[in-house]
Amino acid sequence: MELKELIVSMASLMTVTGYESHDSERLDELIGGFFDESTTDALGNRIFIKRCGRENAPKILVDAHLDEIGMIVTDIKENGFLTVTNVGGVDTRILQASDVVIYGKEKIFGVIGSTPPHLQKPSEAKSLRAIGELLIDTGYPKEELEKIVRIGTPVGFEVKYVDLANGKIAGKGFDDKACAACAAEGIRRAAREDLAGDVYLMLSSREETTAVAGAATGAYAIDPDYAFVFDVNLGTTPDVPKSESVEVGGGVSLTVCPITDRRLTRMTAELAEKRGLKYQISVSGSGTGTNTPSIHLTGAGIPCVDAGLPLKSMHTCAESLDMADAECAAELIAAFITSKEIAEVFKR
Numbered sequence: 001m002e003l004k005e006l007i008v009s010m011a012s013l014m015t016v017t018g019y020e021s022h023d024s025e026r027l028d029e030l031i032g033g034f035f036d037e038s039t040t041d042a043l044g045n046r047i048f049i050k051r052c053g054r055e056n057a058p059k060i061l062v063d064a065h066l067d068e069i070g071m072i073v074t075d076i077k078e079n080g081f082l083t084v085t086n087v088g089g090v091d092t093r094i095l096q097a098s099d100v101v102i103y104g105k106e107k108i109f110g111v112i113g114s115t116p117p118h119l120q121k122p123s124e125a126k127s128l129r130a131i132g133e134l135l136i137d138t139g140y141p142k143e144e145l146e147k148i149v150r151i152g153t154p155v156g157f158e159v160k161y162v163d164l165a166n167g168k169i170a171g172k173g174f175d176d177k178a179c180a181a182c183a184a185e186g187i188r189r190a191a192r193e194d195l196a197g198d199v200y201l202m203l204s205s206r207e208e209t210t211a212v213a214g215a216a217t218g219a220y221a222i223d224p225d226y227a228f229v230f231d232v233n234l235g236t237t238p239d240v241p242k243s244e245s246v247e248v249g250g251g252v253s254l255t256v257c258p259i260t261d262r263r264l265t266r267m268t269a270e271l272a273e274k275r276g277l278k279y280q281i282s283v284s285g286s287g288t289g290t291n292t293p294s295i296h297l298t299g300a301g302i303p304c305v306d307a308g309l310p311l312k313s314m315h316t317c318a319e320s321l322d323m324a325d326a327e328c329a330a331e332l333i334a335a336f337i338t339s340k341e342i343a344e345v346f347k348r
Helices: 003-011 024-034 174-189 213-223 262-274 322-337 340-346
Strands: 037-040 046-052 059-065 069-078 081-088 099-103 105-110 154-155 161-163 168-171 198-204 226-234 252-256 279-283 306-313 321-324
Touching: 003 024, 003 037, 003 168, 003 322, 024 046, 024 174, 046 105, 046 174, 046 213, 059 174, 059 213, 059 306, 154 279, 161 226, 168 279, 174 226, 174 306, 174 321, 174 322, 198 213, 198 279, 252 262, 252 322, 262 279, 262 306, 262 340, 306 321, 306 322, 321 322
Parallel strands: 059 198, 059 226, 226 306, 252 279
Antiparallel strands: 037 046, 046 198, 069 081, 069 154, 099 105, 099 154, 161 168, 168 321, 252 306
């Protein structure tokens, strides 16, 4: 399977925060064969392990969160309408007239209603309706809908992807399943005999709502020597300051921040240079907006490099990325987990 197909296939999985296990069998079909074993912990983290075959080998953690933003049903109205609230940081500006999927006893489709401009009051045309005021139209009568959907049912964006020019693709769920796919592919590409240690791919849960729970507990159980934390980063567009974003097509971003390990970050950058892989530096004076803050404080402390895949239109149903960046990411992860130099420095 080509990397683009793997990204789209993994992003298509329904993994709204709290419901990460919904498509677990399909996830196993996609990447389970890349690894020697896998497990699911009490908080829903999926942990896949590729062994190097040596005793007392370093433990190398690669983290990418599995969950995605979405919605959850709060009420069932007359004439087949549902109300919802957000799960994670959904961009409410794009919700009206969006196509959605309701994951009830069976999967059904809906569209979020929008008041025609002819009927809007002047004040309504200049403001956004709160997510709790929006209505999902399913077409079902209430009595029939209640047999399929109940309060608490998860709702996600329609699974739809499009190829853009120059190797770019757009669709839902790339945050952060595109990174998960790149990580799995990078680990697959690394020959077992070349591994610098046992590699743990943690597809962590609950990042979009807490950015603590899944990653912290999973990392505590694994107790790795060092970690590569991989999440999307804000891609530069004409309306976004360059100081707060990274260039799409510029390669993987490496974050320089007080909570990232300076030596591990520098060595990862040097590794990219040696392999001829494009990378760019992202600077943050405090946090990273990723799982790094929780992972690096786990146990006695875990050295982390925080890497990012440039992504436009984050937290929408039309996120876009550059496949050149994705290929670069997969190659960098393969290089990272086979680096004997990094393993020697950070093995406890």
